Amino acid sequence: MKNRLISAPQRIKEHRMRRITTTRFDISGAEVPRVAKHALISRFAKYEDFSGGPGFRNLLFAFMAHYGGGLLVWLFSRFENRSARWMAVLRRHFSGR
Amino acid sequence: MPSMEFTTFHTLEKLLDAADKAAASCDTISLDIFDTVLIRRIHNPDMIKPAVARFIARLAVLYGKKGWSWEKVQALRDEKEAAQRAETAKKFVDHEARYPDFMTAVLNEVFHDQMTPAVLEKVTGYELALESAMIVPRAGFADWIRTLFKMGKNVFLISDIYLPSTHLKRLIQNVGLIDAITEVISSADSFLAKASGEAFPMIQKRYALDVHRWMHIGDNPISDGLRPVQFGIKAFVLNDKREKRRKTVARMYTVFSNQSLFWKGRALHQLMLPLEAENSPRDPLYVDGYTFLAPLVGVFIQSILERARRGDIGRIYFLSREGWTFKKFWEKAVPFLAPEGGGPDVRYLYVSRLALAGPSCAVQGIPQTKADIAFQPPGNRDMRDFCRVFGLDMDPLMPLMRRYGLSPEDALSPLHQGWSQNNRFKFVYLVEDRDFQEEVRRQTRPAHQALMRYLEMEGFFEHRDVILVDVGWTGTIQRFLFDAIRHRSDKPRLHGYLFAAGRGIPYPSTDENHITGVLYDKDRFDFAASTILNVRDFFEEAFRAPHPGLKGYRVTETGQVLEFRNENDGAERAETAQNAHYHPLQQGILDGAPRFAAAAAVTGFCAEEIKPWIRYLLVSRIAFPKTREIQRIRHKHHLDDFYGKHPVPKRFLKQQKRLWDESLASLRFNPWIRLKYYLFKERIR
Numbered sequence: 152m153k154n155r156l157i158s159a160p161q162r163i164k165e166h167r168m169r170r171i172t173t174t175r176f177d178i179s180g181a182e183v184p185r186v187a188k189h190a191l192i193s194r195f196a197k198y199e200d201f202s203g204g205p206g207f208r209n210l211l212f213a214f215m216a217h218y219g220g221g222l223l224v225w226l227f228s229r230f231e232n233r234s235a236r237w238m239a240v241l242r243r244h245f246s247g248r
Numbered sequence: 249m250p251s252m253e254f255t256t257f258h259t260l261e262k263l264l265d266a267a268d269k270a271a272a273s274c275d276t277i278s279l280d281i282f283d284t285v286l287i288r289r290i291h292n293p294d295m296i297k298p299a300v301a302r303f304i305a306r307l308a309v310l311y312g313k314k315g316w317s318w319e320k321v322q323a324l325r326d327e328k329e330a331a332q333r334a335e336t337a338k339k340f341v342d343h344e345a346r347y348p349d350f351m352t353a354v355l356n357e358v359f360h361d362q363m364t365p366a367v368l369e370k371v372t373g374y375e376l377a378l379e380s381a382m383i384v385p386r387a388g389f390a391d392w393i394r395t396l397f398k399m400g401k402n403v404f405l406i407s408d409i410y411l412p413s414t415h416l417k418r419l420i421q422n423v424g425l426i427d428a429i430t431e432v433i434s435s436a437d438s439f440l441a442k443a444s445g446e447a448f449p450m451i452q453k454r455y456a457l458d459v460h461r462w463m464h465i466g467d468n469p470i471s472d473g474l475r476p477v478q479f480g481i482k483a484f485v486l487n488d489k490r491e492k493r494r495k496t497v498a499r500m501y502t503v504f505s506n507q508s509l510f511w512k513g514r515a516l517h518q519l520m521l522p523l524e525a526e527n528s529p530r531d532p533l534y535v536d537g538y539t540f541l542a543p544l545v546g547v548f549i550q551s552i553l554e555r556a557r558r559g560d561i562g563r564i565y566f567l568s569r570e571g572w573t574f575k576k577f578w579e580k581a582v583p584f585l586a587p588e589g590g591g592p593d594v595r596y597l598y599v600s601r602l603a604l605a606g607p608s609c610a611v612q613g614i615p616q617t618k619a620d621i622a623f624q625p626p627g628n629r630d631m632r633d634f635c636r637v638f639g640l641d642m643d644p645l646m647p648l649m650r651r652y653g654l655s656p657e658d659a660l661s662p663l664h665q666g667w668s669q670n671n672r673f674k675f676v677y678l679v680e681d682r683d684f685q686e687e688v689r690r691q692t693r694p695a696h697q698a699l700m701r702y703l704e705m706e707g708f709f710e711h712r713d714v715i716l717v718d719v720g721w722t723g724t725i726q727r728f729l730f731d732a733i734r735h736r737s738d739k740p741r742l743h744g745y746l747f748a749a750g751r752g753i754p755y756p757s758t759d760e761n762h763i764t765g766v767l768y769d770k771d772r773f774d775f776a777a778s779t780i781l782n783v784r785d786f787f788e789e790a791f792r793a794p795h796p797g798l799k800g801y802r803v804t805e806t807g808q809v810l811e812f813r814n815e816n817d818g819a820e821r822a823e824t825a826q827n828a829h830y831h832p833l834q835q836g837i838l839d840g841a842p843r844f845a846a847a848a849a850v851t852g853f854c855a856e857e858i859k860p861w862i863r864y865l866l867v868s869r870i871a872f873p874k875t876r877e878i879q880r881i882r883h884k885h886h887l888d889d890f891y892g893k894h895p896v897p898k899r900f901l902k903q904q905k906r907l908w909d910e911s912l913a914s915l916r917f918n919p920w921i922r923l924k925y926y927l928f929k930e931r932i933r
């Protein structure tokens with residue numbers, strides 16, 4: 152009923168609309184898998200090293216934060232007491248030491 | 249005996265459902281401000297402090313105070329804040345500090361006798377501007393607060409923070425909630441905080457509130473849960489998992505940026521992202537402008553700003569028409585990137601290759617290199633095109649052309665049929681002819697006179713050094729401009745900064761006149777950034793001003809007038825259609841400007857540090873774009889005022905074919921086409 156009040160071109164336009172920040176808190180059009188793809192291609196094609204590049208470990212963590220983040224946050228919250236040791240490991244990594 | 253338990257919610261929606269029901273039996277609703285009603289793009293609020301320290305250090309330099317690095321200012325701030333907290337702890341339970349107090353102490357030490365309330369206001373204004381740029385109201389809370397206030401409830405926003413309520417009100421005003429609340433209460437005013445629970449009795453006494461009809465909402469289980477409950481207030485605590493995840497992502501990129509250069513730009517880009525209600529669905533072109541072009545222009549503008557900071561630059565001229573977008577971006581970025589002021593002022597200069605080509609010959613004539621520029625666009629073929637480009641009347645030149653056997657129809661560009669080496673010789677002899685040069689000078693003198701009047705009106709000769717900002721690519725506009733003014737003793741030194749410098753024609757660089765490509769310069773090897781040159785027309789269209797192109801300068805009795813293209817001719821109508829198509833793209837660029845600048849100020853990254861991420865953006869969006877991205881972003885019309893109307897041979901067009909000119913079918917179904925173009929066909933020229 153609601154859609155009938157909107158004209159067809161308007162509906163098409165709204166369908167094409169995009170958000171800048173994706174639901175995974177990533178950048179629309181520059182998502183982590185796209186970064187990973189270019190890091191991988193450039194490793195073999197040697198067209199650009201992006202000043203050292205993103206690095207495998209950081210890419211993996213970025214992928215986990217964006218794509219597995221919801222699950223990880225839920226798990227750590229659900230088992231907060233038991234996950235203390237794992238949290239310490241992660242904190243050590245994210246502290247930049 | 250009231251219940252000693254508070255309720256915890258893991259999503260905002262569930263909390264709002266429960267709070268809405270509970271609000272029916274309450275007259276007063278108090279909410280914690282930070283991490284509840286307002287969230288920050290940054291994961292750590294202390295990230296604002298180094299940016300403010302950098303500002304104070306730059307301000308100190310302007311005031312002639314030496315030896316104040318930003319690290320030293322930051323250490324002093326920490327020391328003064330800690331001292332005040334220790335002092336407060338002697339009289340109060342909470343160890344609170346008050347921003348105006350400790351910041352005055354810091355500034356007194358830095359500025360001594362030059363310290364005035366105006367200096368404190370400048371620093372406070374900048375800190376609050378950065379805070380404002382980093383905070384976002386949670387959409388659900390903002391709507392709910394407005395509804396409650398309309399229902400006649402008391403709505404208090406409370407925070408344990410060093411900013412007094414007057415400062416907090418400025419932040420609340422910026423997010424549009426100041427008219428929907430009863431009062432803002434800060435622990436910095438009374439040194440009674442939520443953390444100890446002392447704030448609640450104080451508020452109850454001051455506003456004569458009924459604790460049994462009072463509900464408090466916040467994110468801290470102690471300050472916002474246990475303490476209000478102990479005082480008999482109903483409390484809801486928000487432990488939002490999704491928000492925690494967002495902050496984890498922001499934190500992760502900040503940590504990555506300390507480990508590797510590549511992630512610096514990505515971390516900055518993360519802080520630019522819109523959140524909550526800001527992140528509404530947008531036209532895809534707007535998204536491209538915001539996520540792709542805004543960081544590119546941001547780095548370009550930041551580089552120019554860093555150059556201008558060296559102190560010798562008197563003024564910055566943004567050259568029409570692409571300079572229009574750059575200037576708008578500059579104006580939105582400078583309050584964050586250079587708030588201390590004292591830098592060069594900026595102006596927009598109406599110029600074009602076509603308008604400057606003629607005046608540039610009025611004193612020096614036309615040297616051969618410049619004459620050949622007329623035949624660079626493949627659509628230019630003969631003397632008619634040459635005369636059109638330099639604004640010459642061909643009839644007085646005909647006897648001179650006949651002297652060397654050159655007719656108006658003779659092809660002078662090797663791309664066109666009929667060209668011969670002999671024609672080239674005739675043309676070279678003609679250009680070397682003194683009478684020809686004299687006739688050129690005579691014809692171009694009025695336009696030159698008009699240009700000089702225009703430049704004087706714009707104060708072009710008032711400074712010793714000026715920066716000229718343009719999109720690129722060979723620096724022809726600057727070359728012509730310098731030729732037009734080189735005879736004057738008061739001419740400024742021209743420092744040209746181009747978005748990208750392709751240097752198709754070698755530029756005659758001297759100390760007085762040089763160009764530098766910021767994102768790409770052919771003089772520096774940069775494979776990834778060279779992709780800009782493959783889509784020059786796209787960048788020109790994306791940055792172009794909405795006004796018509798400049799045709800020339802004309803002398804009048806009272807001064808001079810600028811002559812623009814007729815808005816009703818076919819080419820201009822096509823441009824108007826293109827402008828309408830790219831409007832969301834340009835809006836995205838300009839909306840991204842303050843966010844880029846605020847993020848750059850907070851992270852403190854210089855332009856060079858952001859470039860690896862910019863290179864990635866260029867490679868992924870220009871060399872390896874998705875088919876739908878090309879389909880969407882490819883420009884529809886492009887007008888080159890230098891370009892003639894002669895049909896270009898097919899073999900030449902085939903050679904010039906770029907990835908973005910390929911059919912959508914090829915782009916969609918040929919898996920190697922992007923790699924083939926990038927590695928073999930579009931290598932650095």
